[in-house]
Amino acid sequence: QVQLVESGGGVVQPGRSLRLSCAASGFTFSSHGMHWVRQAPGKGLEWVGVIWYDGSNKYYADSVKGRFTISRDNSMNTVYLQMNSLRAEDTSVYYCARQGSSRQLDYWGQGTLVTVSS
Amino acid sequence: QSALTQPASVSGSPGQSITISCTGTSSDVGGYNYVSWYQQHPGKAPKLMIYDVSNRPSGVSDRFSGSKSGNTASLTISGLQAGDEADYYCSSYTSSSTVDVVFGGGTKLTVL
Numbered sequence: 707q708v709q710l711v712e713s714g715g716g717v718v719q720p721g722r723s724l725r726l727s728c729a730a731s732g733f734t735f736s737s738h739g740m741h742w743v744r745q746a747p748g749k750g751l752e753w754v755g756v757i758w759y760d761g762s763n764k765y766y767a768d769s770v771k772g773r774f775t776i777s778r779d780n781s782m783n784t785v786y787l788q789m790n791s792l793r794a795e796d797t798s799v800y801y802c803a804r805q806g807s808s809r810q811l812d813y814w815g816q817g818t819l820v821t822v823s824s
Numbered sequence: 825q826s827a828l829t830q831p832a833s834v835s836g837s838p839g840q841s842i843t844i845s846c847t848g849t850s851s852d853v854g855g856y857n858y859v860s861w862y863q864q865h866p867g868k869a870p871k872l873m874i875y876d877v878s879n880r881p882s883g884v885s886d887r888f889s890g891s892k893s894g895n896t897a898s899l900t901i902s903g904l905q906a907g908d909e910a911d912y913y914c915s916s917y918t919s920s921s922t923v924d925v926v927f928g929g930g931t932k933l934t935v936l
Contacts, residue, residue, distance in 0.1 A: 810875035
């Protein structure tokens, strides 16, 4: 069955960096775009960015553009979210999600919490 | 980019039907049939309920249905059950040159 497992979250000081990982299994990873979506405590879902199935294209929300970078390693079935210059407002649960046959996010990981605080 | 507009809350009694709206623009909801709906229970990851406006993934109850008119999409839940109480989010593909997806602000469904 499809599984997505995020890791790498934790407490980090403002201005520092953190890299999240999302390990995928149960499907042909190299055939699917992968998204990152975050959710601040008590708030709604916010789309962060996407990387195409082959890594050829990436798109980001304006709120993270220039600070966050998505990459993937299709040989390791893993997608990454490199987060630099972190701010307090980046504090969220970060989910990775698989893009399905159309534009839907059909499978989601359990999320990993990132807390940006001094 | 602006979020899609959803009502903050809706409520209904068991057995009733409710509808949640999701209003965007011609650059997202109105321009493409790429609207999805997600259900999220407290402390859990979102779950896909509807995609491409009105398609149900395998395993999702047919009590859930979706539609679209102009720039507004809708999620209808019929025969409300206690387990339907959750937050619901719409999303859409957007034709912005640098952004791919936009979410609604979410709607809290209370089953009375």
